[in-house]
Amino acid sequence: MKSTISSIELAALVKEFQVLINAKLNKIWLIGGSNKKELFLQLHLPGQGKKYLKVTPSVSYFTDHKADTPEKPHGFCMFLRKYLNSARIRGIEQVDFERILKIDLETAKGKYIFYAELFIPGNYILTDENNIIMSALETKKWKDREIKKGLEYVWPNLKHNFLKLKKEELAELIKKSDKENLVKTLAIELGLGGVYAEELLLGAKIDKNKKKLTDKEIITLFDQIKILRKLKLKPAVFGKEIIPFDMLSFQDKEKQEFKTFNEALDGTLTEDIITKKSETQTKEATKHISKEERILDKQQEHIIKLKKQSEENQKVGEAIYHNYQLIEEILVELKKAKEKHTWKEIKAKLKDHKVIKQINDKNQEVIVEVKEK
Numbered sequence: 043m044k045s046t047i048s049s050i051e052l053a054a055l056v057k058e059f060q061v062l063i064n065a066k067l068n069k070i071w072l073i074g075g076s077n078k079k080e081l082f083l084q085l086h087l088p089g090q091g092k093k094y095l096k097v098t099p100s101v102s103y104f105t106d107h108k109a110d111t112p113e114k115p116h117g118f119c120m121f122l123r124k125y126l127n128s129a130r131i132r133g134i135e136q137v138d139f140e141r142i143l144k145i146d147l148e149t150a151k152g153k154y155i156f157y158a159e160l161f162i163p164g165n166y167i168l169t170d171e172n173n174i175i176m177s178a179l180e181t182k183k184w185k186d187r188e189i190k191k192g193l194e195y196v197w198p199n200l201k202h203n204f205l206k207l208k209k210e211e212l213a214e215l216i217k218k219s220d221k222e223n224l225v226k227t228l229a230i231e232l233g234l235g236g237v238y239a240e241e242l243l244l245g246a247k248i249d250k251n252k253k254k255l256t257d258k259e260i261i262t263l264f265d266q267i268k269i270l271r272k273l274k275l276k277p278a279v280f281g282k283e284i285i286p287f288d289m290l291s292f293q294d295k296e297k298q299e300f301k302t303f304n305e306a307l308d309g310t311l312t313e314d315i316i317t318k319k320s321e322t323q324t325k326e327a328t329k330h331i332s333k334e335e336r337i338l339d340k341q342q343e344h345i346i347k348l349k350k351q352s353e354e355n356q357k358v359g360e361a362i363y364h365n366y367q368l369i370e371e372i373l374v375e376l377k378k379a380k381e382k383h384t385w386k387e388i389k390a391k392l393k394d395h396k397v398i399k400q401i402n403d404k405n406q407e408v409i410v411e412v413k414e415k
Contacts, residue, residue, distance in 0.1 A: 047101045047160055048235035049139045049204065051303070054275055054286040055102065056143070058304045059134045062095065062104065064088060067129045067147065071111040072119035072179075079164050079179065082109055085131070099164020102143055103307040118179045122168060125154060125176070139203045139233060157195060169195050204232045205271060209264045216255055225250035237283065241291050242266045277306040284310055372397065372410060 047055075062085060069084035083095040085104070095104045115123070126147055133146035141160040147153065153171040158164075167178040167189060175195050182189045187196040202215060219227040228239035243250045245266040248259055255263065276288040278297040285292060286303040300306040379388050389401045400409040 046162070046235070047141060048238060049136075049141050049233040050235075050238055050270070051286055052102075052136050052141055052143065052160065053139070053205070054303050055307075056134060056136045057275070058302050059104075062087065062093075062131050062134060065093070065131045067126055067131065070119055070122045070126065071109070072116040073109055073112060079166075080109070081158070081166060082111070084108075097143065097158045097160075097166070099160060099162055101307065101311070102158065102160060103304050103311070105308045105312050107308075107312045118166070118177065121177045122156075125149070125151075125168065126156070129154070137197050138200045139205055140197055140200055141233070142197050155195075157197075159197075165189065167195055200233075202232055204234065204267070207232070207267065209260065212264055212267070213255075213257075213260045216260070219253075221253075223251045223253055224248065224255070227253075237285070237289075237291065238270065241289050242270060244290050245269065275303060277301070277303040279306055279310050368397065369410065372408075376408065 065085040065087045067083055068086055071082040071084075073080040073082065079099050081097040083097070085093045085095055087093055093104045093106065094108055096102065096109070126149065129147040129149045131145060132148050132153075133144075135144050136142065137144050137157070143158040143160060145156040145158075147156060154176075155169045155171065155173060157167040157169070159166075163180075165178060165180050165182065168176045170176055173195050175189065175191050175193050177191060178189050180189070181191070186199060189195070202211060215231055216224070216227060219231060221227040221230060225236065225239045225243060228234055228242060229236045232239070234242075240250055242263060243266075246259070246262045248255065248263060270287075273287040275286050277284075277286050277300040278288070278292070279285075279300070280292045280295045280297045283292070284303075284306050286306075300309060376388070379391075383391075385401065392398045392401065397410050398408060399411050401407070402409075
C-alpha cells in the first residue's frame with residue numbers, strides 16, 4: 043500500500059486539513075519511538091467530536107480509528123504533552139512545496155509551531171513562535187542545515203517550487219539536468235514523484251525516456267503543468283495507488299471513488315492496518331491453539347497407554363489369581379531345590395518344564411506361563 047506521499051499530494055491534503063482549524067489537542071502518542079515514528083494527535087473538533095491525526099514519515103491523515111497506544115510514553119511524546127496540552131490548532135500549511143507539514147498551535151501559556159518532515163527517515167520538531175527549536179525527535183546535522191535545540195528551524199533548500207515554477211525555469215531545469223531521462227528529472231527535481239511526472243508527459247505526449255526537449259515541447263509540457271496545478275480533487279483508489287485527482291494514467295483502470303483525499307487514505311490505509319492486525323491476532327491464536335492441541339494429543343496418547351497398561355496388568359492379576367495354587371507350589375519346590383542345588387543346576391533340570399519358561403539366575407527371577415480362565 044502507499045509508502046510515501048508526494049509534495050503535490052500533501053498540497054491536496056493540506057486543503058482538506060483546514061477543517062482541523064480551531065480543533066483542541068487533547069492527547070499525544072508516539073508509537074514505536076524513534077524507530078517507527080508514528081505520531082497520533084487526539085483532537086476534538088467543534089461540532090464533530092473526536093478525531094485522530096496520524097503523522098508518519100511517509101503520510102499523514104486524520105481518522106476515527108484509534109491505534110494501540112503504548113503504556114509508557116516516549117520521552118519526546120512527554121515533552122510535547124507538557125507544552126501542547128489543550129492547545130488549539132490555529133493554522134495548517136505545507137512548507138513551500140516540500141513534504142513538510144506545519145501546524146501552528148496556541149495555548150494559554152504561548153504559541154508554538156510543530157513541523158512534521160514527511161520524508162524518510164522523517165522527523166518531528168517543536169519550535170517556539172519565533173521558529174527556534176525547543177525539541178526534536180531526532181537531532182541531525184547536514185551540510186546546509188542542523189536540527190538542534192536552540193537553533194532556528196531551517197527546512198531543506200527548495201530549488202524549484204512546482205506551484206510557482208515559470209516556463210523559463212522549466213527549460214533551464216531540463217537543460218541542466220544530469221538525470222538519465224525526463225521522467226526522473228521531473229519526479230526528483232520538482233518533487234512530484236514518478237506517478238505525476240509520468241502523468242505530465244502522458245498529457246504532453248512526450249516520451250518519458252527522452253532527456254532533452256525542443257522549445258515547442260517545453261511549451262506543451264508547461265501547459266500540462268498548469269493543468270495539473272488547477273486539477274480539482276477527485277480522489278480514488280486504483281489498486282495500490284491512492285490518487286487525489288482524476289488522471290489520464292488511470293483512465294481505463296477500475297477504481298473506488300471517495301469524497302475527499304483524506305477519506306481515501308483513511309479508508310484504505312486504516313482498513314489495511316486493521317486487516318494486518320486481525321491476521322496477526324489470528325496467527326497468534328492459531329499458534330496458541332496448535333500448541334494446546336499438541337499438548338492435548340500427548341495427554342490423550344498417555345491416557346491410552348496407561349489404559350492399555352492397566353488392562354494388561356489386570357489380565358496378569360487375574361491369571362495369577364486363577365493359578366495361585368500352581369504358582370505357590372512352584373515357589374515351594376524352587377525353595378527346596380535351592381537348598382540342595384545351585385541356580386545353574388536348577389535351570390538345567392527345568393529346561394523343558396511346561397510352566398517354568400525362563401530362570402534368570404543372576405537376578406534370581408523365574409518366569410512362568412499360565413493360562414487365563
